[in-house]
Amino acid sequence: MPLVVMCGYPCSGKTRRAEELKVCFERNTDRKVHILGDGALGVERNTVYADSQKEKNVRASLKAEVERKVNRDDVVIFDSLNYIKGYRYELFCLIKHVQTPHCLVYCLTSDEVSSTWNTCRDAAEQYSQDIFDALVLRFEAPDSRNRWDSPLFSVLKDDTLPYEDISDALFKRKAPPPNQSTQSQPLSSANFLHELDKITQDVLLAIFNSQKTSVAGDLVTVPGATEKIELTSSVNMAELRKLRRQFISYTKMHPTENTGHISNMFVQYLNKSLH
Known part of the structure; x- marks a missing residue:
C-alpha cells in the first residue's frame, strides 16, 4: 500500500x-514489506553514476519496479539516493495515480561523515572519490514545503528511527487526491506524441521569449494554458529542457485523452519542479 522513499x-x-x-x-x-533499490538491480555504482544515460536508465528501471510493487496491501521501501527533486516528484505522481500514501525518510549526514563511511566499505562496494563528490554536489535536499517531499522525516546518524510517526503517516493518512496530470487515460489520439512534443516545445519557447523582458517572480502566459509559469532567478533553458524530457517520458506512460490538457499539465509540472 504505502511507499517509503529513502533519501x-x-x-x-x-x-x-x-x-x-x-x-x-x-x-x-501483517503486511508484506519490499525493499527496492540499486542493490536489487546489481548496480555497479561507479560505472552507472559516471554515465548520465546509464544513470537515467537505472532510475527509470527502479521507478518501473516501484510501480509494479506498489499496491493496496504491501509496504514498499525505495532504498536509493533519490537525490533529484524532479525524480521525487515523479514518484509522488506515481503514488497519486495508485492512490496510496507515502513519506520521505531523509538520512541527514555531513559529506565528511558519509565519505568516511564510504571508505570503510569493502572496496567493491565503495564509490570512487570523484563519483562521491559529484553526487554530493548534485544532491537536491528535500524540503517539507514541497508536497512530494512531505511528510518528511529527517534522521541524524545517532537518532532513534521515529517508527511510530512514520507508521502514522503511512497508515493513518489519506492518499493524495489524483489530478489530471496523474490520471491514466486511454490513448485515443493517433497524433498524441506529435502533439505532446509540439505543445511542450511551444511552452518552452514562450518562456524563452518572455525572459527577454521579464524578471524573477513574473507570471508568464503560455499557449493553450489557463495557468501561468512563475519565473525564478534560477530558471535556465538547460533545466527546462531536462524537465520537458522528464514530463514527456511520464506522459507517454500516462497519456491524457484530451491533448488540450497538455499545456496546463506541463505548466503545473514546471511550477512544482522549479519551486
Whole structure:
C-alpha cells in the first residue's frame, strides 16, 4: 500500500534505516514489506553514476519496479539516493495515480561523515572519490514545503528511527487526491506524441521569449494554458529542457485523452519542479 522513499548522500545510512523499518513493519503489522533499490538491480555504482544515460536508465528501471510493487496491501521501501527533486516528484505522481500514501525518510549526514563511511566499505562496494563528490554536489535536499517531499522525516546518524510517526503517516493518512496530470487515460489520439512534443516545445519557447523582458517572480502566459509559469532567478533553458524530457517520458506512460490538457499539465509540472 504505502511507499517509503529513502533519501540522502551516498553512504548516509539509508540501507541500514530501510532494514530497520522493514523489521518494525513486519513486527507490528501483517503486511508484506519490499525493499527496492540499486542493490536489487546489481548496480555497479561507479560505472552507472559516471554515465548520465546509464544513470537515467537505472532510475527509470527502479521507478518501473516501484510501480509494479506498489499496491493496496504491501509496504514498499525505495532504498536509493533519490537525490533529484524532479525524480521525487515523479514518484509522488506515481503514488497519486495508485492512490496510496507515502513519506520521505531523509538520512541527514555531513559529506565528511558519509565519505568516511564510504571508505570503510569493502572496496567493491565503495564509490570512487570523484563519483562521491559529484553526487554530493548534485544532491537536491528535500524540503517539507514541497508536497512530494512531505511528510518528511529527517534522521541524524545517532537518532532513534521515529517508527511510530512514520507508521502514522503511512497508515493513518489519506492518499493524495489524483489530478489530471496523474490520471491514466486511454490513448485515443493517433497524433498524441506529435502533439505532446509540439505543445511542450511551444511552452518552452514562450518562456524563452518572455525572459527577454521579464524578471524573477513574473507570471508568464503560455499557449493553450489557463495557468501561468512563475519565473525564478534560477530558471535556465538547460533545466527546462531536462524537465520537458522528464514530463514527456511520464506522459507517454500516462497519456491524457484530451491533448488540450497538455499545456496546463506541463505548466503545473514546471511550477512544482522549479519551486
